Amino acid sequence: xxxxxxxxxxxxxxxxxxxxxxxxxxxxxxxxxxxxxxxxxxxxxxxxxxxxxxxxxxxxxxxxxxxxxxxxxxxxxxxxxxxxxxxxxxxxxxxxxxxxxxxxxxxxxxxxxxxxxxxxxxxxxxxxxxxxxxxxxxxxxxxxxxxxxxxxxxxxxxxxxxxxxxxxxxxxxxxxxxxxxxxxxxxxxxxxxxxxxxxxxxxxxxxxxxxxxxxxxxxxxxxxxxxxxxxxxxxxxxxxxxxxxxxxxxxxxxxxxxxxxxxxxxxxxxxxxxxxxxxxxxxxxxxxxxxxxx
Numbered sequence: 300x301x302x303x304x305x306x307x308x309x310x311x312x313x314x315x316x317x318x319x320x321x322x323x324x325x326x327x328x329x330x331x332x333x334x335x336x337x338x339x340x341x342x343x344x345x346x347x348x349x350x351x352x353x354x355x356x357x358x359x360x361x362x363x364x365x366x367x368x369x370x371x372x373x374x375x376x377x378x379x380x381x382x383x384x385x386x387x388x389x390x391x392x393x394x395x396x397x398x399x400x401x402x403x404x405x406x407x408x409x410x411x412x413x414x415x416x417x418x419x420x421x422x423x424x425x426x427x428x429x430x431x432x433x434x435x436x437x438x439x440x441x442x443x444x445x446x447x448x449x450x451x452x453x454x455x456x457x458x459x460x461x462x463x464x465x466x467x468x469x470x471x472x473x474x475x476x477x478x479x480x481x482x483x484x485x486x487x488x489x490x491x492x493x494x495x496x497x498x499x500x501x502x503x504x505x506x507x508x509x510x511x512x513x514x515x516x517x518x519x520x521x522x523x524x525x526x527x528x529x530x531x532x533x534x535x536x537x538x539x540x541x542x543x544x545x546x547x548x549x550x551x552x553x554x555x556x557x558x559x560x561x562x563x564x565x566x567x568x569x570x571x572x573x574x575x576x577x578x579x580x581x582x583x584x585x586x587x588x589x590x591x592x593x
Contacts, residue, residue, distance in 0.1 A: 329380040331360050335409065335420070335589030338365045339559040341393060345549075348394045349376065349591075350403050351386035357403050358382055362394070389418045389591045390425070393475075393549050405475030406549040409587060418591040422560065426547060427470040429562035429586065434545060434579035435459075435466040438538055438571060442523040443511025448535035449573035453482060453491060453543060454521030459576045463517055466576070467497035467545065469562070477502075477550045480520055481557055483542040484532055488557050491522035493548065509534065539571045544582060559584055 333349060341347070341364065349360035361376040391409040398404075411420035423429070440452035456466040469478060472495060480491030480501070489509075492501030501520040510516065511525040528534035547560035561582035571577065 326380055328377050329383050329593060331376045331378050331383060332592045333363075333371070333374050333376070333589065334591070335371065335391075335587070336369065337559060337584065337587040337589075338369060338371070338408075340365050340367050341553045344396050345393055345553045346396050346398075347408075348392050348398075348403070350390045350392065351378065351383060352388040352390065353382045353386050357390065358386075359401075360389075383593050386413060386593070388412050389420055391420065393553070405473070407473065407475065408549075409589060411591070413591075413593070416593050420589050420591055422587040425473060426476055426560065427472050429470065429547075429560075431468070432470070432545075432562045432581075432585070433468040434563045434565075435576045436521075436543060436565075436579065437466075437576055438567070438573045440511065440523040440525065440535070441516045442513050443525045443535075444513040445511075448525070450537050450539055450571070451525065451535035452516075452521065452523035453480070453538060454517055454519055455480060455491075455497065455545075456517060456519040456521070457576045458574065463519065465498040466519060467563070469497050469545070471495075472547065475550055477548050477552075478520070479546050479548045479557070480522070481544040481546060482522075482524070482538060483544065484536065484538075487529060487532060488544070489524070489529060489532070490555075492520060493550075494520045538567050540569050541567050543567060543579065545579070546582075559587065561585075 346362045348362045350357040360378050363371050363373040390407050392403040393406040394404050407425045409420040410425040411418040435457040436453050436455045438450045440449050456463045477493045479493045481488045492503040494501040500518045504515045508527045510523045524534045543565045545563040546557040548558045562585045563579045564582040565579040
């Protein structure tokens with residue numbers, strides 16, 4: 300009887316120990332919460348993807364989309380507890396909808412370091428810091444050789460000194476991003492072209508369908524709206540009273556319209572004269588921010 304009793308005690312003790320070990324086992328997954336305002340709908344061909352940096356390498360936390368009101372399709376993501384605990388940074392990128400690359404694309408839009416269990420994320424440190432951005436432009440149409448429609452073109456240069464100099468003061472963008480100029484005409488944004496260096500002509504200087512036939516214009520970003528107007532508009536036109544905008548666009552671009560980041564903007568004065576430099580002001584959105592908690 301004594302041996303049987305001792306055996307029962309041993310089994311009971313083993314069972315208790317096993318249960319205790321199970322109770323203290325750490326969970327294998329944890330939840331990462333994302334809170335971001337200001338992102339835009341990327342359409343059907345692109346998506347947002349989050350990443351944590353673990354031992355210097357990116358680990359995906361999952362993908363989400365954003366609707367037209369800016370609401371995220373998903374804000375909580377289940378990830379490895381062990382990896383999340385040692386993650387040093389969070390990064391958000393823009394990825395093709397059918398992406399097969401296991402690494403983040405160049406179009407990284409938000410990033411921030413973890414401090415304890417929170418990361419304050421911003422576009423300023425990963426796309427560019429636009430806090431000191433400034434710009435000037437003139438109205439002119441150098442590509443058509445005519446003097447009767449000089450207020451139908453915009454060029455981002457400064458001629459205040461008597462000779463043309465760079466009109467835009469903008470930071471160098473990270474890989475995966477480009478600048479683009481716009482004129483909003485009767486509610487329709489019409490591009491002046493994309494560029495990465497404000498001291499050089501934009502990417503479509505030689506191929507623009509809007510410009511005239513007398514060359515490509517000065518070696519700075521800009522556009523003459525002389526021909527081939529979009530539906531609903533007429534070229535040549537008069538840019539007085541229109542809005543001039545500089546946006547920051549993902550490359551490859553997700554849309555033919557301006558992206559949400561717009562560091563510079565200006566309403567052309569109703570009494571503006573051609574070949575005079577006008578200063579731009581701050582745009583409606585110079586940074587996107589948010590927080591991530593683990």
